[in-house]
Amino acid sequence: MRRALLLALLTLCGCAAVTGLEVRPAFAATSPAGRPTMAPSGTAGDHGSTAGLPLASALVDIAATSTGRGYWLLAGDGGVFTFGDATYHGSTGDLALVSPARAMAATRSGQGYWFAAGDGGVFTFGDAGYHGSAAELALNKPVVGILPTETGGGYWLVASDGGVFTFGDAGFVGSLGGQAIPDPIVGLAPRPGGGYRLVDRVGRVYAFGASYLGGMQGACRGEVTDIASSPSGEGYWLLCSTGDVRARGDAPDLRPRLQLSAGQRAVGLATTPDGQGLWAMGSGVALAHVDETISGPHAFLAVSGGAPVRWSPCLPLSWALADDSPDGAEQLVGEAFDYLAGRTGLRFVFGGRMPAAAPMPVGTIRVGWTDLAPTQLGMATSRAHLTPWGPRMRSSDIALARDTGLALDYSTSGVGPVLLHELGHALGLDHVDDPSQLMYTARSGPTDFNAGDRAGLRQLSAFNGC
Structure with a gap:
């Protein structure tokens, strides 16, 4: 993945400094939560999702009703969303939690639910009884599940x-x-009679009071994010962050088709009472926010006066598609820009399609598909100019490789992560040597910006001032 930055110092050619952006009229943009956050399979019904809702916090877990005709979705801020025959009994969405909500469970009557926060706090609603919490304990690691x-x-x-x-x-x-366990636990699932199984993020399963059915290390292209038991307890499903589901024991092979938008990952799994249906839930995309504490390896294409060269953050930017972009490109690219708007606070408007060879207007990022070298998946060429605020990005051209066989999605086998990587360059990020970051020099597995990438984006964002 190549990138280039051309810094044009306008004063050297006697040109006037460009002070405004040439922005095309806005078209309807894809919603950042436009794709459903829920995918049913088998006997599980589609009762709705948070698609299109402005989430203040990403979704973290799901609990199904005892009838199998509805479910609750839990967000990290403690907000609860109900669908089908699930009834609302309260939430902490209007409170400032000390630690984010992590996991949810429903009562057998369907008239209440518990959820647990990372600090061990337990919150009860409806007929769910309170029996204590771990909030007063000195936990070594956060709570990730409640059963x-x-x-x-x-x-x-x-x-x-x-x-x-x-x-x-x-x-x-x-x-x-x-x-000393090699990887963190991400969830637990019951076995009738009081046993349970724990699963870690790579698919190792640890059984207590339950038969050991073997682990599933390497079964996911991404990380394991949740586990659910079959009704007998002699089988289970694992949910992968990519939306794939893997079955073991007497759990039937059910495959929900969860299509993830930019910035989403699959995070929750729930079963129907008959064990013949599953719901897989995506995290959704939360509203714009900035984490001042996040840190990690990052680099910038150019630095001036000790600060990275970036776009003018308080002016809108236009994005365009090259004329010959494939079917489905507008949704894919629109989701990426909507996601980046949430990450950076920058404003992007869709300027429609334009010829791939047309001159680039000031304040425009163009995305297209073209023939690249066999080993190259994408490249970005960015240009900068002098403004009254100092050097600023002027325009950027992103070329994605044509005919690679990559799907138009954000999975590990999709072109979406390549697009996000190149958009990182378009915004001003350079490569890093850490393979855990999306801005690593080669495709290495991440499908989203990780801690170091986000720390760099914060410095390029509107949250960092004009």
Whole structure:
């Protein structure tokens, strides 16, 4: 993935400094949450999703009703969304949680639910009983799951280090607490009679009071994000961050078709009572925000006066598609710009299609598909100019490789991550040597901007002032 930056110092050629942007009329842009955040399969019905809703916080978990005709979705701020026959019993969406909500579980009656926050806090609504929490404990790692007992008279909490905490009539049958585990735990699932299984992010499964059916390391192209049990407890499904589902034991091979937008990952899995249906849930895309504490490796294409060269952040930018872009490109690229608007606070408007060889107007990012070298998936060429505020990006041209066989989506086998990488260059990011970052010099697995990438985007953003 190549990038180039051409810094044109206008004062050297006697030209006047460009002070405004030439922006094309705005067209209807794809919503950042335009794709459904829910995918049913088997006997699971489609009861709706948060597509099109302005989420203040991304979704983190799902719980199905006892009838299988509805579900609740939980957001990280404690907001609860109901669909089908799921009834609303309250949320913490209007409170400032000390730690984000991580996991949710429903009562057997369907008239209440619990959710757990990362600090071990437990919140109860409807007929869900409160039996204590881990909020007062000195946790080594955050809580990532909650599992109620069959009676509803207690629950287990599990932390990412494998520690298990029991409350009410939940019996302790083992944990990984105090052990050096290779990867963090991401969820737990029940077995009838009081046992449970824990799963880590690469697919290792740890059984306590349940038969060991084998792990599924390497089964996911991305990370494992959730686990759900079959009704008998002799099987389970694992959810991959890419939206794929893997089955083991007597769990039937069900494959929800979850299409993820830019910035989304699959995060929640729920089953129907008959065990013949599944819902896979995507995280959705939250509204614009900036994390002042995030850090990690990042680099910039150009630096002037100690600050990275960036776009004029308080003026709108236009994005355009090259005329010969494939069918479906407008949705794919529109989602990417909507996602970047949330990450950076920059304003992007769709300027329609333009010839691939046409001169680039000031303030425009053009995306197209063309023939590149066999080993090259994309490239970005950015230009900068002098303005009254100092050097600023002028325009950027992104070329994605044609006929690569990559799907028009944001999975690990899609062109979406390549597009996001090149858009990182278009905004001013350079390559880094860390393969865990999307801005690594070669395609290495990430499908989204990671900590270092986001730290760099923060400095290029409108959140950093004009």
